[in-house]
Amino acid sequence: MVSPEGESVPAFETSTVKCRGCTGENVVPVVDVGAQPSADYFPPADTPGPDPRWPxxxxxxxxxxxxxxxxxxxQLPEEALAVESATSIAHAESSVKEILRDYPxxxxxxxxxxxxxxxGSWLEHLYAAGSRLAGDGEKADLVIDVHGIVHEPQYGEMLQLRAERLAPGGLLVMEFHHLLPLFVGNQFDTIRHGHWAYVSLRALQNVAALHGLAVESVKQVDMFGGSLMVMLRHTGDAxxxxxxxxLLEDEDAAGIADEVQLASLQEAAWHAAGALHDELTRHKxxxxxxxxxxxxxxxxxxxxxxKVTTDLLPFTVDMxxxxxGxxxxxxxxxxIRPIDELRAARPDVVLVLTWDIADEVIAQLEADGGWGATYLVPLPEPHEVVGSR
Structure with missing residues (x-):
């Protein structure tokens, strides 16, 4: 396999792979983004490379x-270092209000x-509404999984645990990054070690049925570039x-269960990556x-x-x-440096790596009027948003 730049890319190895959802063996490779470092491994700045990588x-x-x-x-342990965004915190509160409104x-x-x-925990807001946390082994009227299950290697087994925790007549609410916007929006950077499943409604419906669950309703939400909030019940209650x-019709029309269609994401990723490199080179x-x-x-x-290095991006900042350091x-x-160093440097262009909360980032940096920077959002293709003047 050869990339658009003419570089050799390792071909997929053939092996017997069991599906993380249904445990079947009819599993085929569709996208290869090469050997990459563990996504949450942020070594001290003076740590020399190369960093460990895995396919x-x-x-x-x-x-x-x-x-x-x-x-x-x-096999590299990952230390949790991130800070929850204001967007995520507000989303948890509004989600609880909506669920309790729709299911009083x-x-x-x-x-x-x-x-x-x-x-993005819902518990604080549910406690405020009078809810009680289930005790050890106790079944719950409302079971919540908000972007949790994709961190578990065996998706099907973990879905079974959620089904077992659900009381008769209860509601299971699952929110997860949706495969459809990942595919149509070329969100290739959301493919990462530690996120084991990239879920469509169709796939969730199929795996859920194996564990006595059925989808009752679904809502599209903006989190993480496009997520689904799915309501499920035991099959007899749904x-x-x-x-x-x-939504199933939208997924089918996009072809996200078709291996040929899915494989086109690889070429789209290389194209957008090359476009970002060219854009940063142009600015330099x-x-x-x-x-x-x-x-x-x-x-x-x-x-x-x-292929962005410190030559094109001297540093980034984070909350x-x-x-x-x-x-x-x-x-x-x-x-990676504190946000104050970005404000002090007053760059001409800010590359928004947290593109899924670009509005929050821009509002934060423009709160005092800004300095006339242009904001570069990398996906689905690099595009600019102009700040205050």
């Missing part, structure tokens, strides 16, 4: 349609939450509404300074595929104090 591939199960990481698993019988009931590495069929040639905002787990893949892993070696 990063997407595979499709032809039976249940779950898209998932390939068989190679990183759940107010004051027994709840259980499967925690996520991303934060009464699916029209939102389910509408014109004498403009470019600095980054954010050091998310998606930055290593984006910058590595784009998380635990990341200061560290660097983005991989080939870029871009150091």
């Amino acid at each position: 990063l591939e997407l595979w499709l199960c032809r039976d249940c349609t779950l898209v998932q990481l390939g068989p190679v698993e990183p 019988a759940l107010a004051g009931g027994v709840v259980f939450e499967f925690a996520s590495h991303h934060g 009464k699916p509404d029209a939102t389910v069929d509408v 040639a014109a004498g403009r300074t470019v600095l980054g905002y954010g050091a998310p787990s998606k930055a290593p893949v984006l910058l590595d595929l784009s 998380a104090p635990g990341k200061h 560290r660097r983005i892993p991989g080939g870029c070696m871009v150091p």
Whole structure:
């Protein structure tokens, strides 16, 4: 296999791979973004390279349609350093209000939450509404998984645990990054070690059925570049509404269960990565300074595929104090600094690496009127947003 730049790319190795969802063996590779560092590994800035890397591939199960990481698993422990965004915090509060509005019988009931590495816990808001946390082994009227299950290597087994925790007549609410916007929006940098499944509604429906669950309703939300909030019940209790069929039709029209269609994401990723490199090179040639905002787990893949180093991006900044004095892993070696250093430098262009909360980032930097910077959002293709003048 050869990249658009003419570089040799390792071909997929053939092996017997069991699906992380249904455990079937009809699983095929569809996307290869090369060997990448572990996404949440941010070494101290003075740590010399090269950093450890592992293959990063997407595979499709032809039976249940779950898209998932390939068989190679990183063995590097990851330290949680991120700080939860204001967008995520506000989303948790508004989500609880909407669920209790739509399902008033759940107010004051027994709840259980499967925690996520991303934060966004609903519990504080549910407690305020009178809910009680389920005790050890107790079944819950409302079971919540907000961006949690994708961090578990065996998706099907973990879905079974959620089904077992659900009381008869209860509601399971699952929110996750949706495969459809990942595909159509070329969000290739969201493919990362530690996120084991890239879920469509169709795949969730198929795997859920194996564990006595059925999808009742679905809602599209803006989190992380496009997520789904899916309401499920035990199969005998579920009464699916029209939102389910509408979204399944959208997924089918996009071809996200088709291995040929999914494979086109690889070429789209290389194209966007090359375009970002060209855009940063253009700014440098014109004498403009470019600095980054954010050091998310998606930055290593984006910058590595784009061949961006400190020559084009001298440093980036992040809200998380635990990341200061560290660097983005991989080939870029871009150091991570406090946000005040970005404001002090007043770059001509800010590359928004946390593109999924670009509005929040721009509002934060423009709160005092800004300095006339242009904001560069990298995906689906690099495009500019002009700040205050």
